[in-house]
Amino acid sequence: MKKIVLASVLAFAAPTLLAAATPPIESAGDVRLVRVNCARGETVGRAIQQTDEAKRAEIHFVGTCQEDTLIERDDLTISGEGSGSILVGLMDVRASQRITLRNFKVIGVPGAPFDTNKGGINIIEGSSVTVLNVRIENIKARALQVNESTARLKDISIDKAQAGAFVFRASQLALEGSLTATNSVFGMSFLYSGAAAKSADITLNNNLFGLLVQVNGSLEHVTGHLAANNNFIGIVLAGHGALAYGSHIKVKGNTGYGIFLDEGSSLTPLIGAPEGPTLVITDNPSVGITVERGSTCELAGLGTIRRNGVGVQVDNSVLRMADTVVSGNATNLKLAFGAKAEFLGNANNVATPIECDATVLTRGSLACGPP
Secondary structure (H helix, E strand, O other): OHHHHHHHHHHHHHHHHHHHHOOOEEEEOOEEEEEEEHHHOOOHHHHHHHOOOOOEEEEEEEOEEEOOEEEOOOOEEEEEOOOOOEEEOEEEEEOOOOEEEEEEEEEOOOOOOOOOOOOEEEEEOOOEEEEEEEEEEEEOOOOEEEEOOEEEEEEEEEEEEOOOOEEEEOOEEEEEEEEEEEOOOEEEEEEOOEEEEEEEEEEEEOOOEEEEEEOOOEEEEOOEEEEEEOOOEEEEEEOOOEEEEOOEEEEEOOOOEEEEEOOOOEEEEOOOOOOOOEEEEEOOOOEEEEEEOOOEEEEOOEEEEEOOOEEEEEEOOEEEEEOEEEEOOOEEEEEEOOOEEEEEOOOOEEOOOEEEOOOOEEEEOOOEOOO
8 A cells, every 4th residue: 555655646746846847838929938947957958949849939047057058049039037047057059040148147167177168158150149238257268259150249248258258250240338358368359250339338457468359350449438458468459450449448557568559450540430539548568559560550539648668669560640649658659660650730749759760751740859
């Protein structure tokens, strides 16, 4: 009799235990909604499987889920519910269209080896994704990677990403809201990628490199603010990288260089920008701006370059300058090795004579000082 009773209890309990690990499903029109409670053993990955037959799907999760989540379907939204929605692991979006990720935190797997993709968000293989209001931290690999895909990114903060915070390769990006990357190898990196940043406040502080744009990458920062402070190098433009700015840029306290232009790269103001541009380069103990190997640096608008080791140095490259103050640096402006400098208008203010070698060409309102 005891055996029969025990068997009956187990038969009754088994469906209950199974239901606890299977998220409940709701439907509204052609949208399937699945709610996930991580504390009950439910997972986002299992919820995605439950939406395979739905035309459109939403997954709302609460609590801390430790899992690597693979997304390989279109028309999916994953939302956290409340500040306690946390994914410990990797969210991997592959060849998927119209994906939205919003309102949660991603944390790397504690103790994972370096560069093993045990955390963060991957957007790869031709995906199109919107990421809104997400925080990513303590990642041993890349925190948010967009590779051969398109993405809209708004209100994202990243802290402690060992292989780079925002990493973009062969992709197209729209940047909005507040984007912050700190304590990482790269704050934001563009390689053969293009981005338009409108109404975007980008903060890249306390990294090895703040902003890196190279290998034909480009960033068009139309409106907003860009801060690259207390890095080793604040902004690197290399390998025909381009930064066009109509925004307010501040580069301060970087121990190596404030802005480094190399290998045919360009820094140029956006004509007709509604607010800026302005450029403030201060307190970089080595060099404020260095322009090398066939690069072009255009300083316009309200520019201030103060309290750096060298304010601006140009070597085998082109400088165009208007409405810019260069003063209070150990050396204000230094031109060498075939550099060309054009000083437009009468509002430039260089506090000491320009240092030039015999190969330099200048024209406009300023000229080289005594050799």
